Amino acid sequence: MELIDGKKVAAEMKQEIAAKVAKLKEQGGKTPHLAAVLVGHDGGSETYVAYKIKDCEAVGFKSSLVRFEDDVTEEELLAKVDELNNDDDIDGFIVQLPLPAHINDQKVIEAINPKKDVDGFHPENLGRMVIGMPAFVSATPFGIVELLNRYNVETSGKNCVIVGRSNIVGRPLSILMSQKANNCTVTVAHSRTKNLEELCRSADILVAAIGSPEFVKGNMVKEGAVVVDVGTTRVKSDKTKSGWKLKGDVLFDEVAPRCSFITPVPGGVGPMTRVSLLHNTLLAATNQIYR
Known part of the structure; x- marks a missing residue:
């Protein structure tokens, strides 16, 4: 079993991005600018x-x-989104989710200029990704694919089962894994899937993105599988200063011995999600997607 170290890969990518930014500045280019909108606490x-x-x-x-x-x-938030859309100094921005219940998340997402949608949530970017056009790809799916590539995990012809069908992770990842760059045969499973344990055992690459702590047990994973744990649920703990700890969707101690590769929580997919946002912002600043 080999641990897929997201912290290490993310650090490497940060160094690569920093070098590109330094070169961009040396050549008189604009410093990339990322903005974040945070509602509540x-x-x-x-x-x-x-x-x-x-x-x-x-x-x-x-x-x-x-x-x-x-x-x-909602009107005040949408007005700020419009202001950021029209601020030429800002290359990309995100509106941090979740939003309060009285605000329509989708309405806010669709108000973001696709050219600045570095989260990759706008329907235009999702649509472009689906048909293989240049697009801002959602940070977590992009980060997962990058991890697999950098660890030389063979994907071509493999069965990939994704447990979770969210528009942020499961659905876009299923598209990426089935495209020619990865050539997987993909099944998207969810809480209503019948024979879920049997289906998971058929996976060469199993992605757990269901948001249920330690949902995937050892009996759901075949010997030699690659397991990617996207879960990040906070659970109470009297063993940490914060009073909580992060739990993944995989029961690590049971599953890890059966795997060829596995991502830990924390330190696996999480750091890649963050660095993927930087990747998208650099693409936006250098007009690599919308030309």
Whole structure:
């Protein structure tokens, strides 16, 4: 069993991005600028956005943080999105999800200019990705594919089972894995899938993205499989200073001995999601997607 070290790969990618940014600045180019919009004080979102700001500093990006309280109106938020769309200094921006219940997430996503949609959530970017056009690919699916590629995991002709069908991870990842670059035969499973354990055991590459802590047990994984754990659920813990710890969707101690490769939680997919956002922002700043 080999551990797929997302921290290590993300650090390598950061160095690569930083070198490109330094060269861009040397040539008189514009410093890439990423903005984040944060509504409320959700603990997970606060932590994630703080990391994004540090990541920007590490690679030489400019970063901006726009904060709103939970009671911001949808109209006020959409007005800010429009302002960011029209700010020529900002190359890309994200609106951190989840949003309060009184705000329509999809309406906000669709209001973002696709050319600045570095989260890759806008229907235009998803559609472009589906038909193989240049697009901003959602950060987590892109990060997963990059991990597999950098660990030389063979994907061509393999059976890939993805447990989870969200528009952020499961669905876009299923498209990426089935495209010619990866050549997998893909099955998307979910909570209503019959014979789920049997289906998971058929996977050469098993991706757990269902959002249920330790859902995938040892009896659901065949010997020699590659397992990618996307889960990041906070659970209470009296063994940490914070009072909580992250749990993945895979029962690691049971599953790991059966795998050829496996991603840990934390330190697997999470760091790749963050660095993939930097990757997309650099693409936006250098007009690599929409020309």
